[in-house]
Amino acid sequence: MNEPPRSRPRTVLYLTASDGPAHDGAAELEDVPSGPDRTVASLSTDELDRLRDWAPDADCVVFAETPTTDAGSNLLEVVDACESTPVVLFTDASYAPRAARATDGIDGYVRRDTDDALEHLADEIEWVCGGERGDESDDDPIAMPGDRSTSDDEPADRLLESLATVTVQRDRDRFFELLVHDVAAAFDTDYCWLSTVHFGEFTLRARTPSVPDDFDGVSRDGPLAEALETGEPILLEDLASDDRLELPFSGDRRSACCVPVGDAGILCVAAEERGVFDERDRDLLAAYGRAAGGTLERIETESQLAGERDRLRREREKLQQRRDQLADDRSELRTQRDRLATQRDRARAVFERLPVPAARYELDDGRAIVRDVTASFVDVFDVEREAILGASPDELVAGSNPDAPEPTLLEAIGRGERRRYTADVETADGLRTFRLLVSPLEAASGRDSEAFGGDEGLIVYRDVTARRRREREVAAAEAQLETIAALIDDEVRRPLNVARGFLELAEETGDEEHFSEVESAQDRLLELVDRLSQTARGGPERAERPARDSDEHEPDRARGENRTGRDPGGELSER
Numbered sequence: 001m002n003e004p005p006r007s008r009p010r011t012v013l014y015l016t017a018s019d020g021p022a023h024d025g026a027a028e029l030e031d032v033p034s035g036p037d038r039t040v041a042s043l044s045t046d047e048l049d050r051l052r053d054w055a056p057d058a059d060c061v062v063f064a065e066t067p068t069t070d071a072g073s074n075l076l077e078v079v080d081a082c083e084s085t086p087v088v089l090f091t092d093a094s095y096a097p098r099a100a101r102a103t104d105g106i107d108g109y110v111r112r113d114t115d116d117a118l119e120h121l122a123d124e125i126e127w128v129c130g131g132e133r134g135d136e137s138d139d140d141p142i143a144m145p146g147d148r149s150t151s152d153d154e155p156a157d158r159l160l161e162s163l164a165t166v167t168v169q170r171d172r173d174r175f176f177e178l179l180v181h182d183v184a185a186a187f188d189t190d191y192c193w194l195s196t197v198h199f200g201e202f203t204l205r206a207r208t209p210s211v212p213d214d215f216d217g218v219s220r221d222g223p224l225a226e227a228l229e230t231g232e233p234i235l236l237e238d239l240a241s242d243d244r245l246e247l248p249f250s251g252d253r254r255s256a257c258c259v260p261v262g263d264a265g266i267l268c269v270a271a272e273e274r275g276v277f278d279e280r281d282r283d284l285l286a287a288y289g290r291a292a293g294g295t296l297e298r299i300e301t302e303s304q305l306a307g308e309r310d311r312l313r314r315e316r317e318k319l320q321q322r323r324d325q326l327a328d329d330r331s332e333l334r335t336q337r338d339r340l341a342t343q344r345d346r347a348r349a350v351f352e353r354l355p356v357p358a359a360r361y362e363l364d365d366g367r368a369i370v371r372d373v374t375a376s377f378v379d380v381f382d383v384e385r386e387a388i389l390g391a392s393p394d395e396l397v398a399g400s401n402p403d404a405p406e407p408t409l410l411e412a413i414g415r416g417e418r419r420r421y422t423a424d425v426e427t428a429d430g431l432r433t434f435r436l437l438v439s440p441l442e443a444a445s446g447r448d449s450e451a452f453g454g455d456e457g458l459i460v461y462r463d464v465t466a467r468r469r470r471e472r473e474v475a476a477a478e479a480q481l482e483t484i485a486a487l488i489d490d491e492v493r494r495p496l497n498v499a500r501g502f503l504e505l506a507e508e509t510g511d512e513e514h515f516s517e518v519e520s521a522q523d524r525l526l527e528l529v530d531r532l533s534q535t536a537r538g539g540p541e542r543a544e545r546p547a548r549d550s551d552e553h554e555p556d557r558a559r560g561e562n563r564t565g566r567d568p569g570g571e572l573s574e575r
Contacts, residue, residue: 009037012125013054013061015045015078017071025064032122035165045074048081055085059129062121064090064112067103079105086128090121093209097190111209116174123165123178127185130161155281158186159288167295175299176206179267179292183285184208189271196265197228205265224258224266233259233286238274259285262293344456347441348372357381357434357461361393361413368393368413377461382428393459396425409438413457416440422464432465487532495525 014026022042030040041058043051045065055061061082065072072091079087088108089100100109108124111117162182169175176194184192190210195202202224207213223244227234236242239254256270257277267289271277351360357377361368370391378385381396388396394410412419421436440457499521506515 009039010035010060010125010129011058012038012040013051013058014040014042014064015051015062016042016064017045019044022064025062028118029062029121032118034119034169035122035126038122038125045071045078048074048077051078051081052083055082058085060125061085061087062090062125063087066092066095067099068095075103076105079103088121088124088128090117097209116177119174120177120181123181126165127158127161127182130164155186156284159183159284162186163288163291166292169295170299170302172296172299172303173205175292175296176265179261180206180208183267183269183288187269187271187276187281189269189276191270191272192268194261194265194267195224202266227258228260228263228266231260233257233282233289235277235279235282237277240274257282257285259289260293261289262296264293264296267292351458354460359388359393359396359459359461361457361459363413363455366414368410370396371456380427380461380463381425396459409436409459412438416457425461432463433468435462435464436460437462484532487528491528492525492532495521495528499525 012026012029014022014029016022016025019042022044026040026042030038032038041054043054045063051061061078063072063075063078065075067073067075067089075089082105086107087105088110089095089103089106090110090112091100093111093113097109100106108128110121110124112121114120159182162178162185166175166178166182169178180192180194184190190208193207193211194205196205197203204211204213223234226232234245234257236245236254236256236258239245239256245256245258254270254272255274255276256268258266258268259282261267267285269277269285348360351358351372352374354374355376356374357380358374359370359377360372362371363369370388370393373385373388377383377388392410393413408419409421417438418440419438421438423434423436424431425434437460438457439460499518502515502517502521505511506518
């Protein structure tokens with residue numbers, strides 16, 4: 001039938017023994033992406049009447065059964081019903097190409113037990129339907145592997161037609177398979193294979209079913225390596241007399257032709273007869289190999305570009321994710337910055353309203369600098385605000401006190417520690433004592449160092465002059481009370497005991513001379529009471545007891561003891 005117009009898809013009839021597999025196979029074939037668009041209808045092999053009606057309008061008929069089985073036993077009836085419409089046999093490997101070639105009416109042959117059988121079937125349909133068929137008499141040759149065509153130009157035409165399919169391939173392995181398939185079909189031979197160089201040896205990449213799958217590992221040290229390096233094809237017209245190449249099949253009379261495919265590999269085609277290939281075939285295959293080499297280079301370039309594109313796409317996605325993450329981080333940092341600014345402004349507002357002298361400092365390269373002071377600071381210390389700003393905090397405590405803790409103050413600021421110090425500072429009212437609180441802002445707020453930046457702090461001055469004066473007064477009063485208590489214990493109690501003892505002696509003896517001792521003890525007691533009064537009023541500390549008083553009263557006490565036989569002060573001390 002005629003070549004279909006380019007504006008409509010290819011029409012294919014897909015036949016199996018039952019409707020279910022026919023429908024599924026038609027759907028799968030229609031979904032094959034290679035080749036032009038196609039419309040695939042399904043029929044069972046028993047529907048011969050419908051096949052006769054539909055076949056004239058179809059471009060190709062696919063018989064998807066094995067002729068040696070019951071399901072495919074009516075192959076000849078199907079071929080007869082198709083009349084001039086090409087028939088492609090889609091069968092198992094058990095039905096060999098040689099048997100298909102011997103069957104009249106079969107225009108194409110594809111094995112369906114391979115992984116990419118549907119792709120091969122789509123290519124075979126295009127090859128069968130793509131060429132001019134002439135008058136299509138029964139004597140025309142079959143377009144499939146087998147005997148050589150009677151037309152000398154047929155291999156060239158077939159290879160030229162195959163380029164339309166080969167050159168659009170994008171997959172490297174699929175490209176190799178099509179090369180082998182199309183070359184074998186163009187020369188009607190069952191022996192064709194393609195090898196590429198892998199670790200110094202030729203490795204089989206694609207082959208026809210008749211080529212053994214263990215034909216692999218051919219060394220590069222030979223004519224194939226020379227052909228790959230020089231780009232020149234190899235023509236072996238009679239392998240019986242030319243042993244340069246060992247072929248993967250047995251026999252005495254063989255011929256072969258090997259051509260390089262770019263610089264990637266070697267394409268070889270062979271026949272069981274001697275002299276099948278001539279110089280024109282060699283040149284034809286060489287040109288085909290060069291064209292295929294260009295296509296392979298394009299495939300590899302596209303593959304590299306696709307890989308690079310995918311890598312760049314992944315990198316772009318990573319950069320976009322990174323950009324989005326940075327945008328989120330920036331937004332979060334902006335929010336945190338605004339929050340910190342609000343907290344800092346609030347803290348500074350609170351600082352400005354402090355009713356006590358205070359200074360705010362910042363750390364600049366590890367050096368503490370005064371940035372602000374309260375109004376109370378200016379009033380109390382009678383300084384100009386501008387003169388204080390930018391100064392070191394240790395200058396704020398530099399007074400007349402030689403032991404002012406400037407180094408310790410700066411050390412605490414540098415360490416970010418919360419510390420308290422006491423220092424004498426010169427004020428408008430003279431030298432006064434202050435209690436200094438050094439507090440970093442984060443420590444003062446109870447928050448982490450990020451809340452206020454970790455580089456600011458406060459020095460708060462609290463005037464403790466009055467409290468220190470009261471402390472000194474209390475200490476003096478306590479010392480006076482201790483002195484009074486000591487005088488009572490050491491000085492007052494002893495004269496009282498002496499007087500008590502002599503009074504008791506006078507009562508017992510009636511001797512008036514003891515009354516003089518009592519009078520002397522009372523005089524001594526009055527003197528001690530006067531000293532206690534002076535001590536209570538903050539007068540001089542008690543004086544040392546005159547040695548005279550001690551010497552003067554010791555005899556009296558001795559006399560009292562001797563006369564009574566007891567210590568005159570013993571009873572009083574016990575009471």
